[in-house]
Amino acid sequence: xxxxxxxSGPVVRADFNAxxxxxxxxxxxxxxxxxxxxxxxxxxxxxxxxAPLLEAGCGAGRATLGLFDLxxxxxxxxxxxxxxxxxxxDLAAQRGATGIRFLTADATKPAQVxxxxxxxxxxxxxxxxxxxxxxxxxxxxxSTVHSPPSTVDxxxxxxxxxxxxVHRAPSTAHRPLSRHVPSGTWRASPANAERIGxxxxxxxxxxxxxxxxxxxxxxxxxxRRRALRNLATVLAPGAPxxxxxxxxxxxxxxxxxxxxxxxxxxxxxxxxxxEYGDRYFEHEHGRTFMHLPTRDETxxxxxxxxxxxxxxxxxxxxxxxxxxxxxxxxxCRFWLVRRPRS
Numbered sequence: 001x002x003x004x005x006x007x008s009g010p011v012v013r014a015d016f017n018a019x020x021x022x023x024x025x026x027x028x029x030x031x032x033x034x035x036x037x038x039x040x041x042x043x044x045x046x047x048x049x050x051a052p053l054l055e056a057g058c059g060a061g062r063a064t065l066g067l068f069d070l071x072x073x074x075x076x077x078x079x080x081x082x083x084x085x086x087x088x089x090d091l092a093a094q095r096g097a098t099g100i101r102f103l104t105a106d107a108t109k110p111a112q113v114x115x116x117x118x119x120x121x122x123x124x125x126x127x128x129x130x131x132x133x134x135x136x137x138x139x140x141x142x143s144t145v146h147s148p149p150s151t152v153d154x155x156x157x158x159x160x161x162x163x164x165x166v167h168r169a170p171s172t173a174h175r176p177l178s179r180h181v182p183s184g185t186w187r188a189s190p191a192n193a194e195r196i197g198x199x200x201x202x203x204x205x206x207x208x209x210x211x212x213x214x215x216x217x218x219x220x221x222x223x224r225r226r227a228l229r230n231l232a233t234v235l236a237p238g239a240p241x242x243x244x245x246x247x248x249x250x251x252x253x254x255x256x257x258x259x260x261x262x263x264x265x266x267x268x269x270x271x272x273x274x275e276y277g278d279r280y281f282e283h284e285h286g287r288t289f290m291h292l293p294t295r296d297e298t299x300x301x302x303x304x305x306x307x308x309x310x311x312x313x314x315x316x317x318x319x320x321x322x323x324x325x326x327x328x329x330x331x332c333r334f335w336l337v338r339r340p341r342s
Contacts (some may be wrong), residue, residue, distance in 0.1 A: 016081035024285035027058040034066030051206035057214025061088030080106040107227035117202035185264040204236040210243040232282040244332040307337040
């Protein structure tokens with residue numbers, strides 16, 4: 001990326017497709033699985049294990065295969081990083097999870113998201129080979145979800161994992177929002193509800209997940225809003241969406257953001273960033289873009305995109321995670337929101 005160029009979707013995609021990132025997320029998929037906090041919230045808000053669920057930003061399949069292990073049997077998962085999707089398919093094959101639909105798609109692209117809708121045979125429990133195997137073509141759109149050509153070195157790469165060897169081919173306490181947000185303040189307006197209620201003849205998903213801060217790794221507020229609206233178009237009315245964010249107001253973060261605010265005020269921020277709250281940093285596993293919002297900022301984004309927030313909680317207030325989970329991920333805020341029923 002040229003010096004000073006703004007972070008873009010293709011840049012983030014290339015970062016996720018880089019060998020270091022693929023190895024990192026593949027190890028987590030094999031060794032870590034679902035966090036305890038994720039398991040608790042999934043059990044609470046997604047009780048029907050046969051309902052069609054959509055996982056956005058599935059990466060190498062860490063959460064997807066965790067859902068499968070819990071008994072969820074109607075799963076569609078997608079990511080825009082084709083190398084990670086390939087790893088997820090490999091892991092699913094190794095574990096015999098042949099009924100999961102793993103697809104390559106971009107959450108910010110409306111046609112690609114709508115093309116993820118499950119065929120009727122999947123929703124009804126009749127799992128034909130054509131219904132489960134990509135590419136996906138349905139009667140909603142003339143488009144197809146497919147895996148673009150790989151940009152990563154195709155020489156075999158070995159991931160040391162406990163189950164098998166993978167060969168790669170070329171805070172605040174939890175709070176129901178009704179207690180903390182004035183009535184009507186953040187509810188979807190009729191205009192927003194209409195905007196996210198696009199018509200399609202395919203059966204919708206009964207719920208969706210966008211875990212491990214995947215939504216916040218989309219550059220620009222406009223693109224994140226587009227992803228939220230796109231997800232709503234493929235969910236049934238009242239369906240839940242579980243996602244996570246960091247929280248810029250966490251005590252451990254405040255002094256860092258005070259210094260960052262001064263840099264933005266002086267125009268000395270990283271020129272590659274779009275908005276205050278953005279970060280782009282290098283580490284041993286590659287490069288990462290992340291937008292870190294405040295709680296109020298996230299509520300405003302949900303209001304602007306027509307979602308009804310129901311519950312949010314900091315992970316540290318919900319459960320004490322294992323050392324392995326803490327080493328893999330920082331503290332985060334879980335959000336449970338719903339598509340309006342009307």
